[in-house]
């Protein structure tokens with residue numbers, strides 16, 4: 365293992381986050397706070413409890429997931445797209461570093477940033493709504509697994525994208541709708557039966573449901589299924605990444 | 618530092634090459650064949666110039682050796698390691714300064730050069746980085762973000778990055794294209810220093826003077842094929858033409874008709890006659906010329922010979938060969 369390389373890339377990426385602190389941390393915190401104010405406080409006070417949880421608290425796990433997913437994807441996709449765009453990728457390709465080490469360092473850094481962000485949003489949520497976390501261990505596990513999985517997805521998008529439009533389009537057209545339709549703001553049991561079935565094809569449903577279970581002990585789908593789905597999705601992404609490096613897809617001519 | 622005492626006798630002709638390329642071909646996805654069956658051996662410690670016109674395949678060849686482009690066919694050993702199978706061992710020996718100016722923008726000079734060293738698997742060594750930055754006149758700029766630097770400075774940064782991990786083999790792809798005189802001089806100083814420490818240097822260029830000035834050996838590449846590899850001096854001797862300049866005692870207004878057979882050129886001031894001859898020829902014709910001069914009554918005070926430049930050699934090669 366080339367540990368020095370992993371450490372260099374990781375440090376480089378974390379330094380970039382620090383430099384763009386406003387964009388990477390403060391902006392998502394502000395926008396999530398607005399959600400809390402609008403949905404939690406303003407609208408939430410007129411909503412009934414869901415599964416015995418006040419609406420303001422109910423949406424917290426979903427909102428954290430929303431930020432976690434979008435930030436993981438955008439962090440990781442940008443991190444690998446940018447060297448491709450500027451041409452500095454030549455150095456990465458010519459370095460004595462394995463594909464696994466490249467993925468570990470970029471995805472590791474992106475996931476670290478998202479987890480930190482998720483925890484900051486969680487802390488922010490405490491300011492607005494009374495919260496309890498029934499299974500903190502599971503909560504952290506979901507946070508980390510999700511961050512890694514979606515950072516991997518972002519990494520793939522970053523390699524695939526050959527222009528800034530594509531880089532922004534996928535998160536906009538795929539990730540955001542999936543998250544909004546994934547039960548961040550409601551329980552999917554509130555949907556008509558047909559749409560409930562459709563929702564089960566949305567991987568985000570399992571993430572939000574499992575994550576919410578770790579807070580309140582209630583969930584739309586069984587928590588083991590949730591964990592299973594995250595792992596399936598993780599393996600799927602790993603498979604694609606392996607294929608990318610085997611073939612040099614969009615990396616080498 | 619210890620490399621400074623690298624014993625020179627090691628670089629004998631019997632040594633196995635530090636880079637051995639056999640039957641290398643590259644066809645790009647577009648279907649264009651950029652390299653056609655390249656066989657090439659680079660000796661340890663030499664400065665090798667790969668000379669060829671634009672589009673000859675120089676960058677493609679270097680990019681394949683460094684792992685940026687995948688080969689279609691053939692094998693390459695770097696210091697005995699196959700570049701695809703044992704890529705770790707091979708690549709950690711190699712430093713690359715690519716043709717295009719591509720650097721990070723927001724990082725400082727110090728950070729980006731240190732980053733490169735780590736990427737190539739070496740523990741931090743601030744003293745080494747400092748030495749490189751000083752050698753390349755970058756020390757004063759070490760804390761500046763790269764985007765604030767001029768183009769020439771950015772190229773220095775790229776050289777510093779390539780040297781950060783103390784490579785044994787250094788590739789310089791068109792190192793002086795669009796570079797100012799000062800940087801060119803600094804760069805050649807650095808290159809000579811590296812060579813003195815036993816580093817092998819491969820540079821590509823389409824400027825013949827550059828190959829002539831720097832290289833120990835020269836390979837000529839054209840349309841994806843290596844058409845010639847020669848020791849620089851041998852090459853120039855073998856293919857070169859020499860000029861004999863006759864410095865005259867008295868000014869001539871025109872070349873005497875009895876000397877027409879020698880294709881002489883008369884300088885504008887009428888004080889020099891230039892005779893061009895082929896060193897490869899059976900006879901140079903100098904003796905004949907001198908007696909012809911005497912019988913024509915032309916007296917001279919001195920004679921000078923000059924070697925023709927690689928430029929002429931190259932033009933001849935590409936015109937006649939391939």
Ligand SMILES: Nc1ncnc2c1ncn2[C@@H]1O[C@H](COP(=O)(O)OP(=O)(O)O)[C@@H](O)[C@H]1O
Pocket residue numbers: 617645646647649651669670671672673674675676677678
């Ligand atoms: N990615 C690519 N796809 C298709 N053709 C390419 C690619 N890169 C280079 N070429 C072609 O291969 C030839 C050799 O290019 P290159 O190695 O850059 O030449 P040089 O460095 O000697 O100028 C050129 O004709 C160039 O157009």
Ligand SMILES: [Mg+2]
Pocket residue numbers: 675676677716790791
């Ligand atoms: Mg080139």
